Amino acid sequence: MFLIYLRRELRRRKKAALVISMGLALGIALVITVTSVSAGMTAAQDKVLQSLYGLGTDMTVTKAQTSTTSTNGTPKFSFGAKDDSSKSQSSDNVRVQGFQTLKSTVVTDVSSQKGVDQAVGGLSLSVTKVDGSFTQGKAKSTTGSGQRGATGQPQVQGGGADFSVNSYTVYGTDVANQDLGPMTTSKITKGTTFTSSQSNSKVAVVDSAYAKTKKYSVGDSLTISGTKFKIIGIATADSGDSTANVYIPLKQAQTLSDSKNLVTTIYVKATDSKQIDTVKATIQKNVSGTTVTTSADLASTVSGSLSTASNLATSVGKWLSIAVLIAAFLVAALLTSSAVSRRVREFGTLKALGWKSGRVTRQVMGEAFVNGLLGGALGIAIGLAGAYTVTAISPTLTASLGSTSSGGGPGGGARPGQAASKAIDIALTAPVSVNTIAIAVALAVAGGLIAGTFGGWRASRLRPADALRRVE
Template sequence: MARSLSFAWFSWKNLWRRKLRTLLTVCGIGMAVGAFVALVGFSRSFEHEWLRMYESSGTDIAVVQKTFLNTSVDEAAGARLMSLSSVAAATPMILNMMDLTPEINALVYGWRADSYEFDGLTLTSGRRFRDGQPEVMLGELLAGNLHKQAGDTLDIQGSRLTIAGVYHGGSALEAGAVIMPLDELQQIASLQGKVTAFHVRLRPVPPGDAPDAYLKNAQAQIEAALPGLRAVPAAQRASNNQIVLLAHAAAWGTSSIALLIGILGIANTMAMSVLERTREIGILRALGWKRWRVMLLIQSEAAALGLVGGVFGIAVGWGSLHLLAWLPRTSSITPPAFSPSLLLQAMGVAVVAGLAAGAIPAWRGAHLLPVEALRHD
């Protein structure tokens, strides 16, 4: 049977002639894509869990100061909120992150014992804490990592607290968190009279009203009643708060640097390859290959490096995400998230990186004069 030569096979043979160099380049771009998958996946998972937390508790709007990290909303604003016609419930909360042990840190929420946010949680053991008592509740993931159960004690910032109960949460941010009385957390964190935000449940949308318009009206009503504060819809809050934005920025920033290094690796490989194959490119041109076809050959090799590197990188990223989910220090923050869109993005990034890296070598190779390329040693 006659062996047919396809363009793709030709391209693959060119790559495989330098196996070690090709493998090292694939490893380089693979590590870069792996960093992208792990970091961006981690930050997206964080955003996703944040949204799930709001959804499971039924929060429609978060009322915050413009700078989220500065937890200085006056707790007294709650009474004004409750007086508004569109507000069914408004509960103050504090969010903080604390080191519980040298290895484990976790989100710590301060809630009131009567907060509607308990609606999204299910007690698996013990009971709900009481306001004004040195008590906490642990998410089951965190309780497992700390090897604690209801009735045990937990030290936070030098205060010994009793674990009143363990709960199953609707979101990983809650499953890996500590919830304690708002007044106790205010005392520990020296935030007396201040809260991070108010979570608001709106009254049901009146018949005939559009939900979006109703939400906007409620926002406007809250912001008019509480000058200086912002009323942010829950979905927007999940994707657009400073912590999530910071996580996204860090993820993109770090993976961009890794990708740049990966691109340089491919560019170096392709430049070397074109230099070594100058005469062969001359042969192709002598045999009538047009410039664009030579460029296509070189670019297809660069894209193949990106593609294979991308597949390898996804495997690396998948492994890294699961490692993060397994490590006690990070498992309490977020579970591994591996969405199809992230996979497509990772493959797209890898192939585009390959094409970008191969562009200059491909242009150089294609524009060699056949007769000069044939003379090349």
């Protein structure tokens, strides 16, 4: 009887039911769209941070440069005199960049802290190569104008120098622990990666963009400060921008830069991602003289249109969604209450025939509940269409990465070999999760129950005698 009467009333009041459902649908659709866009903002921000950190990295430990510290001083290039002036000369300058170095024993200290699952050290280097040749000038005497046949002081004519400068970044990586650190943001597209047995081998992995510029391929040789490295692999960064131009084993990087048993960055993975702040505090307390930076610290330095859009989605979008939902629920409740007012004689007749107040209330709530489900279905469809539209358009957002410390490099807001601020373009998507759909269904049910409760309360207060005296 309940279902039969419910179906008949919904069919008889299709327009009213559709209006109520559409009001709820618009509110739910907005929630789905805003939630999906916010999830896309978070994913975009994570993509930006992964380009700094590496997959699986929860925090980095560094020691920022101070005004009184310097790694290798300013670049110096020395060229000796040669008999053959046309012969080219070359000089490399290898410097530790980004942070003040830490002893390799600090990596062990960090890994032994409570809550730390793994810690790996890395060394960031900047290489400046100058090569070219000198051309010797020739001394020629000039004839003086004051006396016939007199000669003036000899003058050097011709000669000069033609040198080119090539600057690139090299990163010394722990080849025995490649599942943590900046190389995890790249994948090998040609050749192979390092093996644990190559911890002190003269081998290198080159970033694909740098390899294309310099026309390197697997099997070629790369010379750094007189040391020849064999290129065994070409790596392509997942985020489109690599951490360094060249990767070599950590021990080789320490040898090149005269930094034996030193690192610039320690990458840390926590045993529990929910306890990152606790692990950070533990490391800062027990390992003195270090700066611990988490992804949350770096996230606060992200600016540009990504940050602006994220703020809009999380603040304006959230409150707008709440306001629209409240309005939709109130409209549904008022429309349901209005429909009850127009059905006074109907409910009075039913109560006169023996319907209890609870049965009348359940009937009204049942109708409102169905309206809510219908509104939820429409809202989910509209919300999915909105999220799909955002993903299809894929608007490009820019993210500028600021520095959280005085030095550059991983953990300090900028990657090795890059400035303290760098702009990255990210394509925005709006992924819809199962949780978002579940929230939409819950909102639809809540909207129907709110409307039904209010309408049912009014219906239950009707007295048969008073209701029958009123004309519908």
